[in-house]
Amino acid sequence: MKLTVLMDNNTYIDQYYLGEPALSIYIEDGEENILFDTGYSEAFISNAEKMQIDLGKLTYIVLSHGHNDHTRGLPFLWERYNLDGVKLVAHPSVFLSKRYMGLDVGAPFSRQDCLAHGLQIVDGHEPVQITERLTFLGEIPRVTVFESKAPVGECVDTGKGDFLLDDSALSYEGREGLFLVTGCSHSGICNIVLQALEMSEQEKINGIIGGFHLLKTDQQLTETIRFLEKHTTGMLFPCHCVSLSAKLEIMKALPVTEVGVGLQMEVR
Numbered sequence: 001m002k003l004t005v006l007m008d009n010n011t012y013i014d015q016y017y018l019g020e021p022a023l024s025i026y027i028e029d030g031e032e033n034i035l036f037d038t039g040y041s042e043a044f045i046s047n048a049e050k051m052q053i054d055l056g057k058l059t060y061i062v063l064s065h066g067h068n069d070h071t072r073g074l075p076f077l078w079e080r081y082n083l084d085g086v087k088l089v090a091h092p093s094v095f096l097s098k099r100y101m102g103l104d105v106g107a108p109f110s111r112q113d114c115l116a117h118g119l120q121i122v123d124g125h126e127p128v129q130i131t132e133r134l135t136f137l138g139e140i141p142r143v144t145v146f147e148s149k150a151p152v153g154e155c156v157d158t159g160k161g162d163f164l165l166d167d168s169a170l171s172y173e174g175r176e177g178l179f180l181v182t183g184c185s186h187s188g189i190c191n192i193v194l195q196a197l198e199m200s201e202q203e204k205i206n207g208i209i210g211g212f213h214l215l216k217t218d219q220q221l222t223e224t225i226r227f228l229e230k231h232t233t234g235m236l237f238p239c240h241c242v243s244l245s246a247k248l249e250i251m252k253a254l255p256v257t258e259v260g261v262g263l264q265m266e267v268r
Contacts, residue, residue, distance in 0.1 A: 001029040001134065001172050001267045003181070003209065006047050007039035007073075008239050010260040017050060017261040018043040022069040023183060023211060023240045026053055029131045029172070034060040036170060037183055038073035045073070045080060047261055056081040060130055061119070063107075064183020064210075065167040066094040071107035074114075084118030089136050091124045091166035093155075098162050100153030124168060127199060133173045137195050139165055140187035146223035147188030169210070171196040172267055177206030177233065179267045184211040184241050190227045197231070207267070209237035209259065214246040221246055225253050237263075 007024035011017055022040035026033070026048065035058050038044060048055050055077065064070055071094070077083065098106030114121060122128055128136040142149055151161025164186035172179045178196055185192055189212040193205055214221050228236070232254065238247055239259035250256055 001027060001174065001179075003027055003263075003265050003267065004051060004053065005239075005259060005261055005263040006051075006053070007044040008259055008261050010239065010258070012260040012262060015260070015262045017047045019261050021240070022073070023064075024073065025181060025209070026055075027134070027170075027181070029134050032059045032131050032134075033057050034062060034130065034134070035077075036062045036181055037064050037070040038077060040069045040072045042073060042076035042080075045076060051262065058083070058086050061086055061088045062130070062136060062170065063088070063090040063094050064169060065091070065164055065186060066096060066098055066107045067105050067184065068107060070183050071109075074107070075109055078117040078119075082118065086119055087122050088114055088119040089122045089124050089128050089130065091139060091168060093166035096158075096162070096166075097156035098153055099156055100162075105153060106156075130170075135171050135173075135199065137168050137171055137192065137199065140168055140191050140195050142188065142191055143194055144188055144190045144223075144227070146220050147190055148220065152186060168192075169196075171199065173200055173202070174206070174268050176268050177204060178202045179206055179234075180208040180210070182208060182210030182212065185213045189213070190224055190231075193227070193231050205232045206234035207236065208232065209239070211240035211242060212238050212246075213241045214238070214250075215241065215243045217245050217249055221249055225250055229253055
């Protein structure tokens with residue numbers, strides 16, 4: 001599996017791509033070309049073009065959750081490319097209207113909009129097998145006691161707190177072990193790890209790239225680091241919604257690599 005970061009908060013020196021507080025990762029596995037999240041604007045498309053990645057050849061689009069820093073770029077994509085027949089894997093709650101601190105933070109499109117632009121929606125409430133080795137984990141059980149269970153804003157449709165039940169991730173079962181691709185980990189990065197391990201015969205995670213949603217140096221971070229020390233063996237690539245102070249704390253205990261737009265890696 002080959003990964004290319006099309007959008008992140010961070011960019012590298014002397015690599016002149018666009019960055020924004022958002023996430024998008026292009027994945028190639030066998031004959032499948034998968035776009036994991038679509039950033040906040042059309043900037044990820046510009047970056048892909050500079051990297052000579054043809055997003056017109058996508059076979060899957062996967063949305064980690066419904067927040068607009070992961071979904072707002074999708075309409076720009078269907079304005080630029082014909083997406084007829086492309087499979088869209090997402091939890092049903094991705095399409096709920098979401099508000100946080102008075103702002104609209106949900107996806108700027110409906111299920112009907114996606115269908116109208118030729119996308120084939122695959123229900124991601126349960127796990128979805130994308131390739132022989134790559135799986136969308138579906139709704140993540142909230143198991144750990146130390147990860148936040150508080151709502152993030154509210155669902156306008158229901159008027160109730162938004163517990164981000166749509167938040168999920170990808171798990172790749174390679175020869176060297178499990179490798180996870182996360183969006184924001186609102187469901188808890190440790191809960192995601194537990195779900196991936198539960199669904200496989202592996203005992204540990206060999207690597208993780210994506211947002212861990214760790215912004216403070218608090219007890220949750222301490223417990224998360226302790227958990228990851230126990231359950232991971234490879235490199236961590238925390239990005240997007242992981243603060244500098246959190247990364248520094250993680251680096252004291254675990255191997256961490258900087259992530260930025262243009263990062264490419266092969267996972268075996």
